[in-house]
Amino acid sequence: MVVIESAGITDVGKKRKGNEDSYFVNDNLQVYVVADGMGGHLAGEVASSLVVKTVEGYMKRARDGHSEGEKELVEKDENLSKEANQLMTSIHLSNRVVYQVSKNKQSCSGMGSTVSAICFTRDTLVVANVGDSPIYMIRNGKIETLSVLHTVIAEQKALYPQGGGQSLGKKYDHMLTRAMGVEKTVKPDVCEIQCFKDDTLILASDGLTDKVRPDEIFEIVSGKSPKEACPILVDLANERGGDDNITIVIVKVIMVKYKRSGVLGWISQFFK
Amino acid sequence: MPTLTLKFRKDSATIKEYRIERGQSITIGRLDANDIVIENLAVSGHHAKIDWTGTGYLLTDLKSKNGTFINEQLAVSHWLQGGDIVTIGKHIIAFNYAEGEEQPDDSDNAMNETMVMDTGKYRNMLAKNVSSAAQEAEQTSVLSYLAGGDGEVELTKKLTKIGKNPSSDIIVSGLTIGQTSATISKRPDGYYLSYVSGLSKPKVNGDAVKDSVKLKQFDVVEIGSAKMQLVGKS
Numbered sequence: 137m138v139v140i141e142s143a144g145i146t147d148v149g150k151k152r153k154g155n156e157d158s159y160f161v162n163d164n165l166q167v168y169v170v171a172d173g174m175g176g177h178l179a180g181e182v183a184s185s186l187v188v189k190t191v192e193g194y195m196k197r198a199r200d201g202h203s204e205g206e207k208e209l210v211e212k213d214e215n216l217s218k219e220a221n222q223l224m225t226s227i228h229l230s231n232r233v234v235y236q237v238s239k240n241k242q243s244c245s246g247m248g249s250t251v252s253a254i255c256f257t258r259d260t261l262v263v264a265n266v267g268d269s270p271i272y273m274i275r276n277g278k279i280e281t282l283s284v285l286h287t288v289i290a291e292q293k294a295l296y297p298q299g300g301g302q303s304l305g306k307k308y309d310h311m312l313t314r315a316m317g318v319e320k321t322v323k324p325d326v327c328e329i330q331c332f333k334d335d336t337l338i339l340a341s342d343g344l345t346d347k348v349r350p351d352e353i354f355e356i357v358s359g360k361s362p363k364e365a366c367p368i369l370v371d372l373a374n375e376r377g378g379d380d381n382i383t384i385v386i387v388k389v390i391m392v393k394y395k396r397s398g399v400l401g402w403i404s405q406f407f408k
Numbered sequence: 409m410p411t412l413t414l415k416f417r418k419d420s421a422t423i424k425e426y427r428i429e430r431g432q433s434i435t436i437g438r439l440d441a442n443d444i445v446i447e448n449l450a451v452s453g454h455h456a457k458i459d460w461t462g463t464g465y466l467l468t469d470l471k472s473k474n475g476t477f478i479n480e481q482l483a484v485s486h487w488l489q490g491g492d493i494v495t496i497g498k499h500i501i502a503f504n505y506a507e508g509e510e511q512p513d514d515s516d517n518a519m520n521e522t523m524v525m526d527t528g529k530y531r532n533m534l535a536k537n538v539s540s541a542a543q544e545a546e547q548t549s550v551l552s553y554l555a556g557g558d559g560e561v562e563l564t565k566k567l568t569k570i571g572k573n574p575s576s577d578i579i580v581s582g583l584t585i586g587q588t589s590a591t592i593s594k595r596p597d598g599y600y601l602s603y604v605s606g607l608s609k610p611k612v613n614g615d616a617v618k619d620s621v622k623l624k625q626f627d628v629v630e631i632g633s634a635k636m637q638l639v640g641k642s
Contacts, residue, residue, distance in 0.1 A: 216567075330602030
């Protein structure tokens with residue numbers, strides 16, 4: 137069992153009129169989601185909130201065991217655990233929902249969203265994302281990126297580590313190669329990792345990470361509770377221009393309890 | 409709308425002419441899945457692609473074996489201009505704008521906000537942009553037994569469990585080994601081994617792992633009866 141402390145915050149920033157980001161934090165379900173919507177007028181807001189709500193709804197049904205009757209959207213991936221498959225299904229489902237709404241409603245035509253989501257199993261952590269909202273993990277005094285950026289630049293960099301992307305220019309920083317609700321199907325990147333006490337996860341929209349570097353996030357988040365760190369990060373992004381909506385979810389693992397079985401498990405308690 | 413003229417060598421006859429529209433993407437390669445198929449062994453399965461990016465046409469070489477040349481210069485990514493000659497293997501593709509067609513200007517208009525996807529055309533571009541190349545880049549490694557077992561175990565799972573429990577992906581024995589002794593996570597940047605439970609901790613290159621370490625090629629993992637080596641598969 138994993139014990140968690142978390143906090144989430146969203147801020148419109150200094151330049152935008154509306155907030156197109158959405159987030160979801162639930163320590164009971166142990167599911168955390170950030171979505172950054174895009175598309176004119178109010179469509180971005182619609183897209184990101186549809187994503188967040190659909191993931192939330194599906195994960196609730198799945199954890200309660202009520203999702204069995206739902207039609208499988210995608211075949212179960214044998215390379216993933218049950219929980220990872222649930223999270224993937226929730227993302228596929230919300231992609232479908234956003235896609236359908238954007239098809240059927242004139243005002244929502246062309247909308248899309250990113251999604252970055254994490255959920256916990258008994259002792260591991262599942263990370264999935266589509267788009268460019270980063271997921272960081274702080275562990276052992278280091279900050280690492282767990283998500284995969286789906287942007288033109290990142291794709292170029294992956295293909296050509298020696299610097300193919302730079303020649304494209306800064307304007308392509310935000311050109312996504314994958315997004316939610318743009319196509320009938322979507323391919324999220326996913327990974328599952330063992331989780332340890334004091335691991336801290338940070339999910340954010342690019343409104344934060346365009347302004348605040350990972351090492352600065354590390355400095356600010358370390359040693360503070362999620363609730364304290366969130367507004368400090370928002371203030372810093374706003375001080376530096378606040379060009380975009382800023383959303384941050386911080387999740388801290390307080391304790392991981394392993395269930396041990398058998399006599400040996402009982403003995404091993406004394407050797408911890 | 410610009411045309412792409414496929415020829416074998418510069419002065420030979422046109423094989424086929426293609427058109428690319430704004431908002432469209434075109435892939436070039438030897439396999440049938442491509443929009444422009446060049447059946448020649450000098451051409452990679454997925455060789456290159458051209459995307460409309462909102463301000464111009466961008467050609468990207470998809471890590472092809474023999475490279476893509478623009479006007480005889482090796483190119484990784486290149487903004488196509490009217491009159492450019494793309495050379496792939498011995499074939500050439502001429503990129504030309506139609507007469508009088510407005511050409512995208514090269515000025516850096518601010519594209520600072522997250523891209524707004526306005527039209528159906530953009531959607532196609534986005535979908536195709538999920539380049540097959542990026543997916544091909546994902547590599548799977550195997551754990552090859554040095555002792556305590558035979559053969560190798562492919563690490564295709566996102567989370568591979570190693571332990572005494574019969575449901576483990578890799579079953580090992582030993583009195584002090586945990587039901588799940590360790591897990592190996594496949595992360596975007598490689599494999600990570602984590603200690604989970606049991607009195608004996610897993611060892612990587614002889615050092616006990618107390619939480620999590622990144623595995624490198626040829627690292628030796630020891631858990632209970634099993635001694636295994638991580639080997640990349642090409």
